[in-house]
Amino acid sequence: MKKRIPRPTLKEIEKIISEFQKRYPKYIEAEIICTSPNKIPVWMIKVTDKGVSSEDKSNVLIVGGHHGDEESGRAACIGALEWLVTEKAGEVLKKQQVLIVPCVNVEGTMKNEHCNSNNVDLCRDYTMNGGTSQPEVKGILNIADRYKPDVTVDVHGLAGGAIHEMVLPVQTREYCEDDWIHNMLARDMRNAAERKGYPMAGHSLSWSGWFDSDLKNPVHLNTYCYKKYHSIGILTEGNEATFDYGQMKESGSLRLIELLKAGNKKYPFEYYPGYPNRxxxxxxxxxxxxxxxxxxxxxxxxxxxxxxxxxxxxxxxxxxxxxxxxxxxxxxxxxxxxxxxxxxxxxxxxxxxxxxxxxxxxxxxxxxxxxxxxxxxxxxxxxxxxxxxxxxxxxxxxx
Ligand SMILES: [Zn+2]
Structure with missing residues (x-):
């Protein structure tokens, strides 16, 4: 196994954010959404065409780096950000506000550790009604409540040290169309990566050992937003065992970009164009x-x-x-x-x-x-x- 050099580092991410803010003022707005226990800022970048009113735009929330030892999630966010400022993303930015938090667990990232500096796994700190204890998660929930996202993506990596690459839809309520719609979008995301040579697993988040697989007793970013805002929720996993930084960024961002394109489509069963979450x-x-x-x-x-x-x-x-x-x-x-x-x-x-x-x-x-x-x-x-x-x-x- 190749020795992993964790990239992007927090410093690299902050540099990209400040450069992009200067270079693309028409599209980019960055803000600090919270600070970590030791007061390190957590940044969010909003990417959208500021010339178009936000009231008819879909809102997408992409969060990377819940786990500080998983660099491919951060890499995927940076890859998506780099695509969003190209001409190819022009139509997406007219119809969507894309909110990217490339690195929520800033202190875990600095130390290449899974948890934050209070030794809490941030993914397990989400609660439906105010029981959240960590400032990073409170920051994300504030953003979720402010924007009521149509889509959330929780971008992970490492895959337990395996080579697995996955697109895992949130567990949806029983006996409605959500299951089918989520799987359709996940399939499109996987196919986009496979077309460029990145093989994907095909299953959903149905493993009972997963902490949030039972919708009756779950809460993480995707389930919180699905229950409260009917957001389409996707979790991705990336191969960090054999991939270099460029591959992690490409494979991860190809999937995110495909999902963003879905937000500009008109699905036959919907009256309005946009994400099919109505x-x-x-x-x-x-x-x-x-x-x-x-x-x-x-x-x-x-x-x-x-x-x-x-x-x-x-x-x-x-x-x-x-x-x-x-x-x-x-x-x-x-x-x-x-x-x-x-x-x-x-x-x-x-x-x-x-x-x-x-x-x-x-x-x-x-x-x-x-x-x-x-x-x-x-x-x-x-x-x-x-x-x-x-x-x-x-x-x-x-x-
Ligand atoms: Zn993770």
Whole structure:
């Protein structure tokens, strides 16, 4: 095994941040999000096209270096940052705010140690409701709560000393489309690296020995953001056993770049372009969807819906008549003032004669009414309800 020379060092990272700030003021903004126990600053770089308003941008949070002895995570972050300031990333920066914390465990990195200087594994210090003890993790959670990320990536390395390279989606809630969507994105990330000669493992984060594999009792960066913001959560692992710095950077950043490109795509099952994280519950056939015309509105609606998710139940009237759909949404939570949307999918290209909500006929509208679109084999109808109150709501479609 090759002797590992841990790169990038904290000094190298700080130098890159200060150089990039000077060279790319239109795209780069750096800030100190917290300091470590011995007051070493932890930097975050926000990369976005500052000429475009942020309200319709997706937010992506990429955190490297939770473990100070894993340099490939830091290397991947630097690789992604270097790509983001090239012309190739122009469209991504118009539609996304990319927040990169290349090295959160600054003191562990200085000593090439797994934990921080309080001897805490930062990955295990995440909690849902305020029990976090370490300043570095508090700093990350502040950023997560400020930006409500659509995507989080927790970039690791070392792979237990093995040669494994992995893209591991977060454990999602059972019986919804999240599992499929996460695996689709992870597959695309792996393929991007393999095309350039970096072989990948194909499995998810399903090993029961992993500390966060049980969604009932987990918390790390990805699970925190998935539960609170419905963020797409990905953890990556890199080979540090046989790779040099250039290879670690390339393999890691190829995967991150592919994910960032996904944030500019239009997925057939989504109405708006961007990361496909809007089906909060249910399936492609009948789902509870984030409401809003802009990315910011959808993030705010998602937070409210997730808080009240247990108060929803869904039904469909049987037998299902030809040319008609009768759906019910029972809701027992507080009034959702940030709105809620509901999506229905049916085989073939259908033309509705009427779309109704609680017997009110709706017009086409992204904010108060319905929208309709098609894919290769089906029609999607989405009810957009600006305020949802308690009660049994009837959604009807005639065509
Ligand atoms: Zn790690």
């Amino acid at each position: 089906i909060i519950s249910g399936s492609f056939f009948f789902g509870l969807i984030a409401y809003g015309k802009t990315a910011e509105e959808r993030r705010n609606s998602t937070v409210d819906i997730l808080k009240n998710l247990d108060h929803f139940s869904f039904g469909q009237k049987y037998p299902i008549k030809k040319g008609q759909a009768d759906l019910t949404v029972k809701y027992k939570g507080e009034t959702l003032t940030k709105g809620a949307s509901f999506r229905y999918r049916r085989k073939g290209l259908i033309k509705p004669k009427g779309v109704y909500f609680d017997n009110r006929k709706l017009n086409i509208s992204e904010t108060n009414g319905f929208v309709i679109w098609y894919d290769h084999c089906s029609t999607y109808i989405q009810w957009n309800i600006p305020e949802l109150s308690e009660g049994e709501h009837k959604l009807k479609l005639k065509y």
